[in-house]
Amino acid sequence: MALKNLRGRIAFIFEDDDFDVDQIVGVKNIKIQDLDELAGLAMTTYDPEFGSKVQPGDLIVGGHNFGFGHPHYPPMKALRHLGITGVVAESFSPGYWRGEISMGFPQISCPGIRAFVDRWDEIEVDWEAGIVRNISRGTDIAFEPLALADRAMLEAGGLLEYLKANTEENTQ
Amino acid sequence: MGYTITEKILARAADQESVRAGDEIMAKPDFVLAYDFPGYTDVYFKQMKEEFGIEKVAEPERFGIFIDHMVPVASPKEEELHKGTRAWCAENDVPLYERKGIGHQVAAEVGYATPGAFVVHFDGHISQLGTFGTLAIGLRRNILEAFVREKVSIKVPETVRVNLHGKLKPGVMARDVFHHIVRILGPSSCRFQVLEIGGDGLEDLSIEGIQSITCLAMFTGALTAIVNPANERLEYASSRARKELEPVSSDPDATYSAVHDIALDDLEPLVVIPPTPANSRNLSEYVGLDVHSGYLGSCASGRLEDIEVAARILEGRQVKSGFMLHVIPTSHEIMAEAGRRGYLSTLAEAGAYLSTSSCDFCYGRIATMTEGQRAVSTGTLNVKGRMGSPDSEIYLCNAATVAASAIEGCIADPRAYL
Numbered sequence: 001m002a003l004k005n006l007r008g009r010i011a012f013i014f015e016d017d018d019f020d021v022d023q024i025v026g027v028k029n030i031k032i033q034d035l036d037e038l039a040g041l042a043m044t045t046y047d048p049e050f051g052s053k054v055q056p057g058d059l060i061v062g063g064h065n066f067g068f069g070h071p072h073y074p075p076m077k078a079l080r081h082l083g084i085t086g087v088v089a090e091s092f093s094p095g096y097w098r099g100e101i102s103m104g105f106p107q108i109s110c111p112g113i114r115a116f117v118d119r120w121d122e123i124e125v126d127w128e129a130g131i132v133r134n135i136s137r138g139t140d141i142a143f144e145p146l147a148l149a150d151r152a153m154l155e156a157g158g159l160l161e162y163l164k165a166n167t168e169e170n171t172q
Numbered sequence: 173m174g175y176t177i178t179e180k181i182l183a184r185a186a187d188q189e190s191v192r193a194g195d196e197i198m199a200k201p202d203f204v205l206a207y208d209f210p211g212y213t214d215v216y217f218k219q220m221k222e223e224f225g226i227e228k229v230a231e232p233e234r235f236g237i238f239i240d241h242m243v244p245v246a247s248p249k250e251e252e253l254h255k256g257t258r259a260w261c262a263e264n265d266v267p268l269y270e271r272k273g274i275g276h277q278v279a280a281e282v283g284y285a286t287p288g289a290f291v292v293h294f295d296g297h298i299s300q301l302g303t304f305g306t307l308a309i310g311l312r313r314n315i316l317e318a319f320v321r322e323k324v325s326i327k328v329p330e331t332v333r334v335n336l337h338g339k340l341k342p343g344v345m346a347r348d349v350f351h352h353i354v355r356i357l358g359p360s361s362c363r364f365q366v367l368e369i370g371g372d373g374l375e376d377l378s379i380e381g382i383q384s385i386t387c388l389a390m391f392t393g394a395l396t397a398i399v400n401p402a403n404e405r406l407e408y409a410s411s412r413a414r415k416e417l418e419p420v421s422s423d424p425d426a427t428y429s430a431v432h433d434i435a436l437d438d439l440e441p442l443v444v445i446p447p448t449p450a451n452s453r454n455l456s457e458y459v460g461l462d463v464h465s466g467y468l469g470s471c472a473s474g475r476l477e478d479i480e481v482a483a484r485i486l487e488g489r490q491v492k493s494g495f496m497l498h499v500i501p502t503s504h505e506i507m508a509e510a511g512r513r514g515y516l517s518t519l520a521e522a523g524a525y526l527s528t529s530s531c532d533f534c535y536g537r538i539a540t541m542t543e544g545q546r547a548v549s550t551g552t553l554n555v556k557g558r559m560g561s562p563d564s565e566i567y568l569c570n571a572a573t574v575a576a577s578a579i580e581g582c583i584a585d586p587r588a589y590l
Binding site for chain 2 (some may be wrong): 064068092095103148160
């Protein structure tokens with residue numbers, strides 16, 4: 001099974017390194033489970049009109065060590081509910097990375113990405129070529145290849161599907 | 173070229189002659205650990221049965237479950253979770269540790285910190301088993317793989333080596349060593365790697381102090397931390413080990429991605445200011461800042477040396493009126509010993525609130541702060557809302573600083589009391 005290339009606009013760029021993703025919905029909202037409510041709160045401190053500007057297929061960009069701190073799942077659930085299809089960052093914090101890959105949510109580690117895009121540029125993540133194309137600028141940049149297990153997990157659509165797809169290895 | 177301890181442990185766990193950093197392997201964890209928490213263990217137990225048809229784990233002795241969060245419970249729903257956990261452990265013949273203390277500490281006490289073992293948990297603070305030469309990694313939700321399969325997929329990590337030299341000055345503790353490592357190496361310095369601690373300075377630190385350091389490895393970006401097993405650490409762990417394994421150590425010519433040296437003599441007490449564990453500062457810059465509560469406990473700190481220093485500072489003194497000091501020993505074993513040594517009576521007489529071991533103080537489930545309040549804490553984290561209101565603040569520091577601050581009602585330098 002091949003991963004489908006991601007194509008969309010850069011809906012937001014988090015310039016800060018060590019970004020704590022809980023800030024996306026705000027810590028006081030972190031226990032909210034309703035996706036519509038969470039999505040309505042997401043990103044409002046960064047751009048009050050984010051919810052109306054974002055389109056299905058859009059991606060977000062982050063800095064170094066994206067997801068540092070004590071990341072919870074609701075912020076990215078909210079972004080996915082708004083149509084965000086992936087995160088491209090300079091680098092990722094391991095706990096965040098594992099958590100989101102296990103949700104089947106594409107994360108692309110791409111050193112240099114912040115300088116490579118402006119907000120609302122259209123990009124394409126080409127899994128086979130291992131590059132991010134900036135369609136708006138006509139340029140491309142290499143990203144770090146996924147570990148085989150991470151790639152298999154994304155192809156399967158998440159941890160549970162990945163483990164269920166390879167049941168012969170389920171030997172408990 | 174030689175091998176790191178991490179490469180050696182993973183080679184054995186993968187049943188291979190050797191592995192190198194960067195290899196993608198399937199490794200069989202010697203132990204699979206978890207504490208019960210809603211959305212984690214209850215979901216795994218259900219998924220094992222319903223999605224994978226696993227009625228019973230094949231090797232129950234490889235598993236260990238802890239009840240340390242929501243202890244004691246405050247609602248029927250919480251008790252329902254624990255009840256489900258007890259039932260699963262009974263059905264599966266899996267050892268359950270309840271009311272023994274915080275699981276990451278109890279894991280060492282009951283022998284899961286077997287030198288040379290590969291251990292997985294969902295929670296990254298299990299890294300502290302690295303104190304005993306155990307490779308213990310927090311997998312978050314991927315721990316499900318270890319519940320439904322014999323092996324887990326893992327990319328052999330590279331290693332950053334930090335050598336400690338010399339001795340700490342009075343009032344400076346292992347917590348400060350860790351926060352200093354974050355300060356000089358940076359919060360992403362060890363991303364996806366193992367933080368290996370060594371050097372002659374290790375021998376100046378107690379086992380407990382090294383547990384504090386290895387517990388917090390994730391805030392350097394590390395997958396875990398590890399120390400070559402030797403001396404009293406090896407003795408402690410070998411006498412309790414649950415499995416017979418040959419302890420292994422890094423070869424002198426092992427390959428490291430970076431090597432750093434830290435002189436312990438130069439360190440000062442530090443404070444980590446909110447809202448991120450990346451914000452290490454000199455304590456002296458924050459002395460005098462008003463604080464309302466103090467937390468001495470957690471899987472990182474709250475061990476005998478932490479309780480001892482607090483008792484020494486508070487002996488014959490009183491916690492400032494209006495200040496709430498909470499002292500929670502990391503395990504029952506530690507609490508009992510602190511009692512025998514008289515620390516607990518000193519702390520009680522000084523006005524501290526003492527509680528039997530529980531994780532609940534660390535994440536604000538109890539002793540919850542309201543808006544505008546501020547704590548000094550030996551807990552693991554200082555992110556917004558961690559101990560209550562998102563508009564309360566946590567200053568992480570060593571146990572001596574918590575005790576000194578409790579006397580003054582503001583951030584205080586413990587060296588004045590030692």
